[in-house]
Amino acid sequence: MEESEYLGERVYTCLVPPGLSLYLLPKPGFHTAHALLSVGYGSLDRSFRLLGSSPQTAPDGVAHFLEHRLFASPLGDVGDRFAALGAEVNAHTTYTNTSYFFTAATRVEECLEFLLDFVLNPQFTAEGVVRERAIITRELQLYGDSLEWISFIRALQALYGDHPLGVDIAGTPASVAAIDLDLLQRCYGAFYRPGNMRLFIGGRFEVEAVVERVGRCLEGCAEGPSPLLQRGTDGHQGPLRLSTALPVALPRLCLGFGELGAPAQGQALLRRELCAELVLDLLFGAASDFYARHYESGLIDAESFGCEVYFEPEFSFCLIGGDTPDPAGLEAEILGELERARETDTLEKGFARAARRAYGQAVQRLDQVEGAVGAVFGAVSRGAEPFGLFEAHRHLGPPELRVFLAAHLLPARRGVALVMPGAL
């Protein structure tokens, strides 16, 4: 078992046969345990090939559909089984992963056993698939009213067109209607194998007992060939400008800057992500001139204006935006600020302040069991060491931010999503 340590937090790592990576973050004195089982299967993986077979392309939304269906375990409703142990279970699907997680205060090892059991031993039925289609279609409808989600999805669509990054993670009503039993079973078989999974557990548990229990759960579990993924190659177009009408009070602007391909891996990727966060904080954060000026003029508001960054080995994107009475004016101001930053010493002058802020907030995150698990997951799922997010802070200075800004956040490469007040 390997051990990493940072600020008194410890992570033990081991490989459980036939290939599951296990990460243990005991937090002595805490009352809860939080476990997360992550499968390397997300909405990006619509095209894949198994060794010895021809390439396959699935409709959008299969990973998310599987996540839903796994909760109908042959041994009864998964939620009920966890509730009977005093635990809560949930799951979510992203572009690159499907994660199943629970929080428990007692009987953690039994909960872990259930978790592995329902993810590794599902039973799909044709009737269940029909029922799930209806539920997911309603979920898509519900999100169709959400300004946050629509603005986010449209920005990604503006950046990535019909690449899977430009499609809702849950798919579309048409793609969901095309998902059937056979497809679910095939995709499950391709991706749900221990070698394509990572299990994280943090908080209150016994390290030895958990390792032993997980090992027993995986006994007899076969490891097949991993699917060969073709992430990030098909159907990219953009960037574009997209406008959508929703019954909202004010227009919402979302400017996206994105890339495909393999910008970096592991520690280099985390470092680049931190550069992006620091640059955006320096230019548009709450302590920036931009923020003060445009908050006072009423061009932006405190509740909705902000920046987000996403960095994965296959893609990266940064989003900037919020509600505004004048979306064209805000777009011009954001682009102007990016231009100015290339010519002035904003990054150099504010670097120490922004770096202190980012470091302090990373430390604060370790105080919550879920936050600590999330930090380690965020590092290792992208190929870095468990405390890689902290390592990224070392020896980082304004020159790295300069290099980042020279190559990224380029006005000519932006995608623009605008949500305008209007009827649906």
Add this chain to the structure above:
Amino acid sequence: MAGADFSRQELGPGVEFFVRADPRFKTIRVDLFLAAPLRPRAHTRLALIGRLLERGTRRLPDLRRLNGFLDELFGANFAVEVEALGHHQLLHLGLEVVAPPYLPGREDLLASGVSFLGEVLADPAAEDGGFRRDHLRQEKKALAAHIHSLANDKSAYAHRRCLEAMCGADPCALPAHGDPADFRGIDGRRLLADHQGLLATAPLALFMSGQPTPGAEALVGGLVRWPRRPAQVPPADPALPPPRDQELFEAHEVSQGRLVLGYRTGIGMGDPLYPALLLFNALFGGDAQSLLFRQVREAAGLCYHIGTHLEPLCGLLFVEAGIDPDAYGAVCAQIEAQHEALRQGEFAEADLSASRLLLQRHLETLDDSPEALIRFCYQQRLAGLDLPRSQWRERLDEVDAAAVAMAAALVRRDTSFFLYPAQGAWRP
């Protein structure tokens, strides 16, 4: 005192200081609550005061300097929130800083943080005996826009409309964010005078929790330096008018209908039946194992989302669901059927045990979140209670199926509010 969760001291008239040292945490939190009665027009003034306090102090008079200062404190989390809880409107200031052992050079941020909180409260950015006019003008505009944008969240909008229809003129229907219709005539002087009155007279609760550091208690305890004259906030009162059983509809630009059912419980936090009401809520729709979730979403497939929540200080309970308009009748009938099943005690003992376990687990896990524990403790104080979590656990243990059925019988539907898609064919 609130059990062993916090040690409590009286620091002065109407000032309570709660301390919990907990070496598991790498941070130190300071939270300060001032409680005012929720009243029309005054609620708008307090909403503006909360926003103005975040705009600057005499020493840090603008956003850039104020937020820059917090960044220098290693990204200290600072927020001023104005919240409504029962019949109270709260001004809540929170600050969280990383403790010295976890910072380069073991830098100590607490003294700077505490003196900053003192400045925000007692020395805000001001001119001519009032809050700054430019700040007030901007905040009136920003608050109005924020209130306008709240309708973007259709579920929250439907909930608010249901609450207003239920409570009418009762103050517990007043939103913490106020009403832009009250803006006229509000000037910076009036607001500063209101703020100073609040500092001097409102019941004040000060909490400190997290990593223990030498001298921290004295430092935080010294935060309240202004003169105090205590005034009593009236206790929460769940006695609202009798339920009406009204059914309301509103057409709106939504792609999915939003159903909100409002119930009166008549059971306050201090009521002996309150633990049974907590279990009723958990069984009815409190989580993904509840009857509503399992029967309405999973078995009947009538919605994607359905759940319930309690407003304990007002004695209200709400069911909320996102549904297809064509399912309106079926969903309402299912909700009533599940309520009736609970009234008749028709639920599995195993479900009761599972719900009890979940609630007890929630109590235990409050330990892992200083902020959640503070809120739990403070909400009880507002309800005039002082029970440690161990007693809540015992009270939950004592609840049997008959008590849940008794609570279920007291929960009575008042208002059904349905926000349906204007563009569809469905009509009430």
